[in-house]
Amino acid sequence: MDNKLRIAGIVEESIVDGPGIRFVVFTQGCKHNCPGCHNPHTHSFDGGEIVEIDSIIDSIKENPLLSGVTLSGGEPFEQAKALAELSKKIKELGYNIISYTGYTYEYIIENSSEASGWMDLLKEIDILIDGRFEIEKKSLNLRYKGSSNQRIIDVKKTMASGNIVIASI
Numbered sequence: 324m325d326n327k328l329r330i331a332g333i334v335e336e337s338i339v340d341g342p343g344i345r346f347v348v349f350t351q352g353c354k355h356n357c358p359g360c361h362n363p364h365t366h367s368f369d370g371g372e373i374v375e376i377d378s379i380i381d382s383i384k385e386n387p388l389l390s391g392v393t394l395s396g397g398e399p400f401e402q403a404k405a406l407a408e409l410s411k412k413i414k415e416l417g418y419n420i421i422s423y424t425g426y427t428y429e430y431i432i433e434n435s436s437e438a439s440g441w442m443d444l445l446k447e448i449d450i451l452i453d454g455r456f457e458i459e460k461k462s463l464n465l466r467y468k469g470s471s472n473q474r475i476i477d478v479k480k481t482m483a484s485g486n487i488v489i490a491s492i
């Protein structure tokens with residue numbers, strides 16, 4: 324079902340999920356169970372709705388004011404193959420991609436497999452905001468992050484250098 328996604332919802336214009344005006348896809352399904360999660364309705368792998376990737380692309384094309392697209396959740400990496408396909412089409416439109424994940428960058432690199440499609444998705448992402456939400460590290464002063472353990476990673480520079488490079492956004 325790589326041409327379809329199970330989503331919790333879409334926000335067509337957001338200014339809080341990365342720089343500029345962003346189209347946000349909230350995926351459905353998450354195993355992390357972070358205490359204090361703000362989106363518990365996104366945890367079930369049976370909830371939400373199934374949508375065609377091409378219908379999301381059509382919606383993105385309708386808004387010339389967008390700066391980019393943000394993948395949020397739920398856990399985007401549970402649907403990595405379909406999101407990789409979506410992301411390739413988003414990149415063809417010239418938009419940058421930010422993705423949230425409850426996994427760490429290192430965990431994704433170490434545990435990726437052909438079946439998971441994690442590397443296929445990671446390669447399409449410009450900025451990865453990684454790590455679980457940790458309620459004891461929660462702060463309202465953290466731009467684009469819920470807790471201070473999370474990192475805003477420049478994926479291209481990190482892949483090229485082999486060391487985590489924090490993005491300046």
Ligand code: SF4
Pocket residue numbers: 353354355356357360361362363365396397398424425455456
């Ligand atoms: S990763 Fe995100 S959606 Fe999943 S439980 Fe943690 S805070 Fe909630």
